[in-house]
Amino acid sequence: MIVASLMAGGVALAAGPGASEASGTAPAPDFSLTVSPARLVVRPGHIDDPQRFRVLNGGRSPVDIVVNRASFTADADGKVIFDRDAPHSAAGWLQVSPAAFHLGPGERRRVTVRVDPPAEPENGEHQVALLFTAPAGSGTGNIRLNRTIGTPIYVTVPGPIDTSVRLGGLRAADFAISGPVEFGATVENVGTVRRDFFGEEGLKVEVNGREIPFPDFTVLRGTSRDVTVRWKDPPLMCVCHAKVSVTGPDGTSSRSATVVVFPLHLFAMLLSVSGALYLLALWARRRCQAHLLGIVRKARDPD
Structure with missing residues (x-):
């Protein structure tokens, strides 16, 4: 099983076969899924408010969606790492409704998320990703592909925070x-x-x-x-x-x-040109001296 996962940084879009252009307007792809917002920030005063995502099937094929939660962190290059043991996780705080649904072509669905932190959570911000997954269908091939769009949720609990x-x-x-x-x-x-x-x-x-x-x-x-x-x-x-x-x-x-x-290459080039000009001038000077010596010798020779 191969899982393709995207952590949305803008509006997330996944496209499957059938997205090739035709003459005129390009046809809709077989698979196209959009989830918005791409990132959700829940501030302390809004923890009790229901949060909503919009899921749109922009493809030509129907799709079944399963919504899961995952803890995540990031490495030094900013790459998202899904890790069930990631610190400061809010994966156990979310209630998602509906957690599974069907979308026909062009249909959209609203997914509601409620945040229920523990009685005494650690101060600061906690993060979790919602994974909107279109499970691989049955087929005869050896590889099945689950297409997943991940949207991060950042929850800051009431209390002092430190932005250092x-x-x-x-x-x-x-x-x-x-x-x-x-x-x-x-x-x-x-x-x-x-x-x-x-x-x-x-x-x-x-x-x-x-x-x-x-x-x-x-x-x-x-x-x-x-x-x-x-x-x-x-x-x-x-x-x-x-x-x-x-x-x-x-x-x-x-x-x-x-x-x-410092343009060392230009300096080296300048030295090379200067050296060539110096050698050329030296050669011309010696030619001139030899010519003058020839004239003097001819003048002194009585024959």
Whole structure:
């Protein structure tokens, strides 16, 4: 059994065979499933409110859906890892209705989720993924494919929270002959809730009077992320001082690095051209001297 799983970062869409284009408008695929919202954040004041997902069958074939819950965490590259022993899980807090249903082509269904935390939950944020699975049908092949869309749910319980993060350093090459120059940073979440670095609130490298933004990312509670960004157009030559900063309850912490950009290849080329010009000038000078010596000798010779 192979399980295909997607952790939605936007509207999740899975398409099966039959999605090839035809002349004019492309036909609907045999399988197309959309789940929204792609991410659900439940704040302390809304834990008792019912939460709702919308599931749409945009394909030409009917589909049966089973809704499961899964604990998850993330690795340093941001890859989602489903792990029943993942810390800070809210997998046992959810009641889902309906947990299984049938969708005909073009049909949609609303799925209601209620959050029921324990009497004294640990402070901070807890996460769980809802897995909307279309089980593999019966067939004669050796491989069956379960198609699954995962949507993360983040639940913050009432009480004090800590948004602290810690920078592990700013990584960059000490020397570069040209662009692009790559910067890397490690952000460790030492607080009790996730930290989203999106848009204007994203992580940026300040270098040479400019801000170079890292791609948007999230650091889950108790995890760390390694992120990189490329400075595509550094100056031809510089001793560039770079800095990255994050804010938290205790203020702003920063890390810095220095990169020397020097066009060594152009310098070597310039030396080569200069050497060639020098040798050419030296050869021309010797030719001129030999010619003048010939004239002088001819003038002194009485014959």
